[in-house]
Amino acid sequence: MRKASSAVWKKLKPEVNASENILVKNSFDVDGGNFDTAGTVSTRIKSILKEQGLPSDVVRRSAIVSYEAEINVVSYAKRGVINLTVTPAAVEIAVNDEGPGIPDIEKAMQQGYSTASQQIREMGFGAGMGLYNIKSYSDRFDISSEVDKGTFLKMIILIQKP
Amino acid sequence: MKLREIKEILNAEVIVGEDKLDIEVKTAFGADLMSDVLAFAKAGSMLLTGLTNTQVVRIANVLDIAAIILVRGKKPPAEAIALAKDVHIPILTTKYILFETAGRLFAKGIVGCLEKVEAGSERI
Amino acid sequence: MKLREVKDILEASVVVGEEKLDMEVSTAFGADLMSDVLAFAKAGSILLTGLTNAQIIKTAADRSIAAIIIVRGKEPSTEAIEMARELQIPILSTKYILFETAGILYSKGIVGCLKKVDGDFYK
Numbered sequence: 001m002r003k004a005s006s007a008v009w010k011k012l013k014p015e016v017n018a019s020e021n022i023l024v025k026n027s028f029d030v031d032g033g034n035f036d037t038a039g040t041v042s043t044r045i046k047s048i049l050k051e052q053g054l055p056s057d058v059v060r061r062s063a064i065v066s067y068e069a070e071i072n073v074v075s076y077a078k079r080g081v082i083n084l085t086v087t088p089a090a091v092e093i094a095v096n097d098e099g100p101g102i103p104d105i106e107k108a109m110q111q112g113y114s115t116a117s118q119q120i121r122e123m124g125f126g127a128g129m130g131l132y133n134i135k136s137y138s139d140r141f142d143i144s145s146e147v148d149k150g151t152f153l154k155m156i157i158l159i160q161k162p
Numbered sequence: 163m164k165l166r167e168i169k170e171i172l173n174a175e176v177i178v179g180e181d182k183l184d185i186e187v188k189t190a191f192g193a194d195l196m197s198d199v200l201a202f203a204k205a206g207s208m209l210l211t212g213l214t215n216t217q218v219v220r221i222a223n224v225l226d227i228a229a230i231i232l233v234r235g236k237k238p239p240a241e242a243i244a245l246a247k248d249v250h251i252p253i254l255t256t257k258y259i260l261f262e263t264a265g266r267l268f269a270k271g272i273v274g275c276l277e278k279v280e281a282g283s284e285r286i
Numbered sequence: 287m288k289l290r291e292v293k294d295i296l297e298a299s300v301v302v303g304e305e306k307l308d309m310e311v312s313t314a315f316g317a318d319l320m321s322d323v324l325a326f327a328k329a330g331s332i333l334l335t336g337l338t339n340a341q342i343i344k345t346a347a348d349r350s351i352a353a354i355i356i357v358r359g360k361e362p363s364t365e366a367i368e369m370a371r372e373l374q375i376p377i378l379s380t381k382y383i384l385f386e387t388a389g390i391l392y393s394k395g396i397v398g399c400l401k402k403v404d405g406d407f408y409k
Binding site: 190191192193194195198202210212213234235257258259260261262263264265266267268269272273274275276277278279280 | 314315316317318319322326334336337358359360381382383384385386387388389390391392393397398399400401402403404
């Protein structure tokens with residue numbers, strides 16, 4: 001699955017990077033630990049994408065992946081930045097956080113695996129579906145992490161299916 | 163079925179969206195796990211949940227959920243109510259537990275927004 | 287209704303407790319919130335949940351729950367399976383979502399372990 005989406009990525013890469021085609025470029029700060037404002041960035045991203053007149057499926061999937069990523073930053077990191085880029089071909093959501101990082105990414109990607117606290121679980125999070133959801137809703141998903149430094153995620157949602 | 167009928171079947175109280183009781187709903191998803199809601203709940207469905215925080219409303223907005231039905235007699239905090247008003251998502255609350263709520267709605271013809279979780283259900 | 291019938295109705299797999307399928311069950315509670323299971327689930331009921339950790343098994347056993355039905359096609363963790371064997375509490379797993387699981391069981395006569403949570407419940 002990953003291989004197939006990488007191939008798609010290669011085809012799209014020049015378009016996504018062509019600066020003259022960028023329709024939206026925004027950057028949002030996320031506060032670690034603040035559950036009162038958690039999700040506000042994703043709500044904002046959703047309305048921006050809606051204003052662009054993108055297909056509802058693209059808007060919804062982009063909102064879901066940014067929401068899950070935002071909740072991860074709030075749950076685990078000190079702070080983070082979410083970068084939104086929209087081109088005619090795709091929505092790109094990149095998330096950089098300063099936090100504990102993920103020691104075992106493969107494990108973290110598994111359904112049901114979570115290191116969330118009981119407090120986070122009682123809020124309905126921490127079921128170990130976050131990264132799994134992000135991956136399944138994205139057309140391309142990249143993750144890298146450094147322990148005690150932070151985690152980087154990049155998600156692509158295609159607007160025009162090749 | 164109209165949301166108004168749902169309200170009656172569940173003896174529910176309308177907390178937000180008195181003006182939206184004429185919307186049509188056919189499907190539902192019930193869970194208290196946000197990530198499962200995000201993974202499986204479909205646009206246009208009702209969300210039955212025991213979670214009352216603002217995150218439920220944000221998720222409902224992200225997913226284009228038609229209405230939130232709080233079960234087990236739960237009442238949302240003021241911030242969740244304010245947000246629901248902002249994003250125009252109705253919130254009803256019923257004293258029935260989730261099992262009874264689902265049972266009663268199912269008996270009246272509401273179905274799950276998906277029936278089963280099979281590999282790849284997330285993207286349908 | 288026998289647990290065996292619940293299994294058949296839900297096309298469930300038996301993860302723990304194959305020898306306990308003849309037990310009788312008549313009530314259910316469905317939730318993914320540990321705190322609500324603690325507050326409301328009644329002894330002798332079946333618990334429908336999307337939680338798969340060992341803690342939910344322990345909580346269910348403490349509440350004398352008859353059996354745990356894991357919904358949404360989830361698989362319990364290894365620790366949860368071990369805990370369930372130790373505490374002799376059956377675990378079944380069904381692909382149906384909670385709404386469908388509840389709806390189907392309700393239509394076959396299973397009822398809530400309580401119907402409503404009233405304002406004076408905690409008093």
